[in-house]
Amino acid sequence: MSQFDYDLFVIGAGSGGVRAARMSAGLGARVAVAEARYLGGTCVNVGCVPKKLFSYGAHFTENFHDAASFGWDVSHSPLDWPRLRDNKTREIERLNGIYGNILGSAGVALINGHARFIDGHTVDVNGKTYTAERILIAVGGWPYIPDVPGREHAISSNELFYLDKLPEHATVVGGGYIATEFAGILNGLGVQVTQIYRRSLFLRGFDEEVRGHLAEEMRHRGVELRFNENVSAIEKTAEGFRLQLDSGDSLDTGLVLYATGRKPLIDDLGLENTAVALDDKGFIAVSDSFQTAEPSVYALGDVIGGMELTPVALAEGMNLARRLYGGVDQPVDYEYIPTAIFCQPNIGTVGYSEEQAREKFGEISVFTSQFRHLKHTLTDNPSKVFLKLIVDKASDRVVGVHMLGDEAGEVIQGFAVAIKAGATKAMFDTTIGIHPTVAEEFVTLREATR
Ligand code: FAD
DSSP: OOSSSEEEEEEOOSHHHHHHHHHHHHTTOOEEEEESSOTTHHHHHHSHHHHHHHHHHHHHHHHHHHHGGGTOOOOOOOOOHHHHHHHHHHHHHHHHHHHHHHHHHTTOEEEESOEEEEETTEEEETTEEEEEEEEEEOOOEEEOOOOOTTGGGOBOHHHHTTOSSOOSEEEEEOOSHHHHHHHHHHHHTTOEEEEEOSSSSSSTTSOHHHHHHHHHHHHHTTOEEEOSOOEEEEEEOSSSEEEEETTSOEEEESOEEEOOOEEESOTTSOGGGSOOOBOTTSSBOOOTTOBOSSTTEEEOGGGGOTTOOHHHHHHHHHHHHHHHHSOOOOOOOOTTOOEEEOSSSOEEEEEOOHHHHHHHHSSEEEEEEEEOOGGGGSSOOOOOEEEEEEEETTTOBEEEEEEESTTHHHHHHHHHHHHHTTOBHHHHHHSOOOTTOSGGGGGOOOSOOO
């Protein structure tokens, strides 16, 4: 009989923690999970899932508009926000229940409460101590709002999901994917939106040409983008809020949403009672096998930095379980991870941006195409699709696929398999398209743009 209560004690029932717990239990380990807030973590409760549901809601504005050109006269009243919000919340509650069942049927003990380290083998939850041979930190992150005067008037994405009512005008501060998605979502839901970002163009790290085209598309849809701008103070007014900007301008708004990054959620975790160390950005430092500086303690998901995506946390959780209890010793492969931004229109991307590919491969060919979607030939919608392939000249391998257009995430997921398998441009060229689709253009790009 082991000297410990459990083989593995997981802190956090989010994407990574649930996957690691469930798989470890399936491989024979005695596992417990402590969860302080909500089953399913960020993704299920205040992340991917509710955001995607709101994004579906936001697309209707455009569909209502386009419908007239197809012979449908649709008159629509303003959005019933409480109905959308509450339907979303009901679905989240259903998912919370499913997560509970998944853990229960896998034989994982669920402990409700905030876990804190006593030492490298012991945690405290609600005054009760639990010991384990190994402890996994899968606590995720929390929105970070910088210390601007009047910061208490700003909300984060967490609160946006539960607003009492939508304002007439909202300001989104930030230039990452979460800020950009919410700017599009609020705009689609009928709110006038200004997005403020301190650098010259949002979505740093994504392909620059794609970012530029997205900015045009968002402006067409009525989002006011203010780059090279920042908020210096937020004041409460009778009607809402007044933002003082670095440029000297001021802006009146009904809601101030800060999406300016997330920090690991480690403040009250008792890490000082262990040897766990942080990296220079404040994330938990781990080896390739997710082991921290305290040998019995592991960490994965958003709390270790990296790509901060649910499928990445899932892959890490699965990898750790197989390593610890399945005898499989293989690192997670972080190259060619596809991702989507659910802005309007969507961005889907896998592999390297043009800028990154030039640096990594040197000689590259770039193929691009921008065109009107067949659907919009009947409408007055000026929206254009933009597609881009990046090819390493030496190997002919396609090393980047980027799309700005409807359902780009759905399209790019399929291409990601080909890219991971090492598809060359010659293979793209001999693949027959599906006509008439937008994605067929990816296999008919013959002349390099650069
Ligand atoms: P989390 O899912 O955050 O889970 C951590 C859990 O630990 C939480 O439930 C928390 O309550 C719990 N916890 C924390 N401290 C303790 C403690 N001391 N004791 C007990 N429990 C504790 N990713 C995508 O792939 N696609 C998307 O479209 C996408 N959209 C997003 C939109 C938004 C607005 C946000 C904020 C994130 C989005 N993400 C998306 C990112 C994704 O949600 C995260 O990458 C993912 O949830 C990380 O999983 P995790 O297991 O590391 O942590």
